[in-house]
Amino acid sequence: MKVRTHMSMLFHLDKCIGCHTCSIACKNIWTDRKGAEYMWWNNVETRPGAGYPTGWEDQDRFKGGWEYKDGHLDLRLHSRTQGLFRLFFNPALPSIDDYYDPYTFRYSDLFTSPEGEDQPTAVPVSMITGEVMTPASGPNWDDDLGGSPLYAQNDPNLKGLDPGVRAQLSEIEGVVFQYLPRICNHCLNPGCVAACPTGAIYKRAEDGVVLVNENKCKAWRMCVAACPYKKVYYNWATGKSEKCILCFPRLETGQAPACAHSCVGRIRYMGVLLYDADRIPEAAMVPDDQLVESQLGIILDPFDPEVIAAAKAEGIDDGWIKAAQNSPIYKFVKVWRLAFPLHPEYRTLAMMFYVPPLSPVVSTLEKALRASQGKEGLVRLDIPETDLDFEVYESLERARMPVKYLANLFTAGNESLVVPALKKMLAVRILKRQESLEGGVTEKALRVLQDAGLTLEEAEAIYRLTTLPTLEERFVLPPYHREMAAEVWKDPLAHKGETGFGYIQPPLRGE
Amino acid sequence: MKGKRFFPLALLLALSVALAQDGKALYGQYCAACHGPEAQGIPGAIPPLAGNPRVQEEAYVVKAVREGISGPLEVGGVSYSGVMPPMPQVSEAQARAIAQYLKGLSGAQAEAPAPAPQVQGDPALGRALYLGQKALQNGGAPCQACHTVAGVGFLGGGSLGRDLTDAAKRLGGEAGLSALLQNPAFPVMREAYKGRPLTEAEAAALAAFLVQVSNEVPRPASLYLGRYLVAGMVFLSILLLYQAILWQLRPKSLAERIQSQLRR
Ligand code: SF4
Ligand code: SF4
Numbered sequence A: 001m002k003v004r005t006h007m008s009m010l011f012h013l014d015k016c017i018g019c020h021t022c023s024i025a026c027k028n029i030w031t032d033r034k035g036a037e038y039m040w041w042n043n044v045e046t047r048p049g050a051g052y053p054t055g056w057e058d059q060d061r062f063k064g065g066w067e068y069k070d071g072h073l074d075l076r077l078h079s080r081t082q083g084l085f086r087l088f089f090n091p092a093l094p095s096i097d098d099y100y101d102p103y104t105f106r107y108s109d110l111f112t113s114p115e116g117e118d119q120p121t122a123v124p125v126s127m128i129t130g131e132v133m134t135p136a137s138g139p140n141w142d143d144d145l146g147g148s149p150l151y152a153q154n155d156p157n158l159k160g161l162d163p164g165v166r167a168q169l170s171e172i173e174g175v176v177f178q179y180l181p182r183i184c185n186h187c188l189n190p191g192c193v194a195a196c197p198t199g200a201i202y203k204r205a206e207d208g209v210v211l212v213n214e215n216k217c218k219a220w221r222m223c224v225a226a227c228p229y230k231k232v233y234y235n236w237a238t239g240k241s242e243k244c245i246l247c248f249p250r251l252e253t254g255q256a257p258a259c260a261h262s263c264v265g266r267i268r269y270m271g272v273l274l275y276d277a278d279r280i281p282e283a284a285m286v287p288d289d290q291l292v293e294s295q296l297g298i299i300l301d302p303f304d305p306e307v308i309a310a311a312k313a314e315g316i317d318d319g320w321i322k323a324a325q326n327s328p329i330y331k332f333v334k335v336w337r338l339a340f341p342l343h344p345e346y347r348t349l350a351m352m353f354y355v356p357p358l359s360p361v362v363s364t365l366e367k368a369l370r371a372s373q374g375k376e377g378l379v380r381l382d383i384p385e386t387d388l389d390f391e392v393y394e395s396l397e398r399a400r401m402p403v404k405y406l407a408n409l410f411t412a413g414n415e416s417l418v419v420p421a422l423k424k425m426l427a428v429r430i431l432k433r434q435e436s437l438e439g440g441v442t443e444k445a446l447r448v449l450q451d452a453g454l455t456l457e458e459a460e461a462i463y464r465l466t467t468l469p470t471l472e473e474r475f476v477l478p479p480y481h482r483e484m485a486a487e488v489w490k491d492p493l494a495h496k497g498e499t500g501f502g503y504i505q506p507p508l509r510g511e
Numbered sequence B: 001m002k003g004k005r006f007f008p009l010a011l012l013l014a015l016s017v018a019l020a021q022d023g024k025a026l027y028g029q030y031c032a033a034c035h036g037p038e039a040q041g042i043p044g045a046i047p048p049l050a051g052n053p054r055v056q057e058e059a060y061v062v063k064a065v066r067e068g069i070s071g072p073l074e075v076g077g078v079s080y081s082g083v084m085p086p087m088p089q090v091s092e093a094q095a096r097a098i099a100q101y102l103k104g105l106s107g108a109q110a111e112a113p114a115p116a117p118q119v120q121g122d123p124a125l126g127r128a129l130y131l132g133q134k135a136l137q138n139g140g141a142p143c144q145a146c147h148t149v150a151g152v153g154f155l156g157g158g159s160l161g162r163d164l165t166d167a168a169k170r171l172g173g174e175a176g177l178s179a180l181l182q183n184p185a186f187p188v189m190r191e192a193y194k195g196r197p198l199t200e201a202e203a204a205a206l207a208a209f210l211v212q213v214s215n216e217v218p219r220p221a222s223l224y225l226g227r228y229l230v231a232g233m234v235f236l237s238i239l240l241l242y243q244a245i246l247w248q249l250r251p252k253s254l255a256e257r258i259q260s261q262l263r264r
Helices: A021-030 A080-085 A149-153 A163-169 A191-195 A222-226 A248-252 A258-262 A277-284 A288-297 A305-313 A318-325 A328-335 A363-373 A385-394 A403-410 A415-438 A443-452 A456-467 A482-487 A492-498 B002-030 B058-067 B092-108 B123-131 B173-182 B187-192 B200-215 B222-249 B254-263
Strands: A003-012 A043-047 A066-069 A072-075 A103-105 A124-126 A178-182 A201-203 A210-212 A232-235 A240-243 A268-276 A353-355 B073-075 B078-080
Touching: A003 A305, A003 A328, A021 A043, A021 A258, A072 A191, A149 B254, A191 A201, A191 A222, A210 A240, A222 A232, A222 A240, A258 A268, A268 A277, A268 A318, A268 A328, A277 A288, A305 A318, A328 A353, A328 A456, A385 A415, A385 A443, A403 A415, A415 A443, A415 A456, A482 A492, B002 B092, B058 B092, B123 B200, B173 B200
Parallel strands: A003 A353
Antiparallel strands: A003 A268, A043 A178, A066 A072, A103 A124, A201 A210, A232 A240, B073 B078
């Protein structure tokens, strides 16, 4: 057992309001530079939808992630020999059109236009060429199902869905969508690291952050293609690849990443997970439907004395072990089994986790009712509001956001993992709604709770961490002890005072 | 007392004998290939060293060995215009030992013996060996890998070694070449053929071939440049065509599909 520590983020999708504050916070700090205009290290997608870059999940086109065949785990992108031949020509790379041509507006037009009948407008200009352009795509072009229905219809996660259900997804009264905020998953088995011919990408041992060494990067861009989440971006101005750094400078100074810190819906949690680095290969080499289980299997119990001893033997600080014990991520992922990695079938062992969202209303039930009564138009279920949730609980497989869709996103299509998570969340919702609105809990609610496999205490804990967490409960950040690392080459106090001043080595193309 | 005074002298004598003996071995190793085992040279190609007044001057010999000589030279009424490659691998002390040995030779060996009879080479076989159509017996690389002879081969040969078109004129005709080929003095060539020397017959055949080509009218070097440009262009266009086809065949991305559908 080789214990390692990992900083992981958890996205409670039931709470995301799709405001894009996270994306803007990230952009303002990290990618508001020349050559980085088109990059969104954090982006929020409307689902069903095409995402950003458009259709990134289409691995037939983009060739990201790993393929498990005949007991071998191989990059989908290419073998070593193929890689050599594609050094200068890599058709799997996304083009700028797959992202979007970044644009701004020529605001000076507002002041310099000649006098006329109409209001002057600022024309859009490309941030790459500077020429006047007509924007035809953007990082969230299909936001809230806007733009064209073509985007949602082409969502690959709709595969395996009943055609009737598919059609219903875009009906006026049945329409449904959720948000999916995405950052780099700081994977345990990263495709980007494996594909880099110069060895410029590495995963930090202390917190698992995957970083590009800008001094080593030689612009081969294999990582861009090999990352199945398309979360490495090529900066055309510096000739280097860039990616989400999990705001490690903030983490090292005890602050949560900017996206998490600014999150309006407070959907994001940060915490430490302990994992067994020795068992990474075996976790990635199992059939699709067992992937989530095998990945969760290498996440270790921070209370297990054996694990603690092994962690200490690896030189892991007590503060980190304590943070791992208090980690909200550990609770959601391992204790309550409510959260899953995004697209485990890419086999990079993504280390950011998602709590799937609950469906808002019982539209499919209403639709069934409408059909049985032979009526046109909307028919409301003739039951009291308070009983609606029970209805959803009973027929989760017909929930408005199809379970199959969520399973395609989070469990490689394995519905038997998503359903219990949704049931637990619903049971907690029913329980707390009765407690706060009706002043008492009914037998029925307790039965549902038991059926979902929760005790009252657990339900209470889930409820508290979901709805009422304090900042310290959402972000359980370990002490990084940078002073210990700095001590090696410098006086820590002097280092602290100088941090952030100047370039050590400005990035140069070709170097 | 007496013995004591003579001791350094005796030592010096012993040393000089040792040096001369050493010099002989070194001569055999570095010089004999071209200048002959008896330092007799090859008339018209490689100057003799025995009886050559120049070798009396130690500094000259050391410089010649370590830095090489080129250009016209007259020894005993015969003029030579070859190139002797530098041999920096011979240390200064070793070069001095060689000079010592040569000095001793010059008096005794006033008359050089006639050059050893040469094996008659077959130029056709030489051409085959040069082009690599016929393998060298000991596994050495064919000459064309590194050298060019004007007019031989569609794109000429390699450019690592010197152009051999007029090698016969530079390196002492058939006799000089065949000696040189069996024991090359050029450092790179020596390394390349270490452990896989040319046989006498092969050397003779190649020498005959080189003499033959040196007498032909050489083709201009620009011929190869033109051919190279054309071949390069053909290769490049095949490559570009291949890439263009690959690019066309790649699966269309969703962005492209949606855009084209929206345009319709
Ligand atoms: S999600 Fe991040 S760590 Fe994983 S392959 Fe992509 S860039 Fe690498
Ligand atoms: S800031 Fe939070 S709530 Fe808003 S889109 Fe981002 S993740 Fe969702």
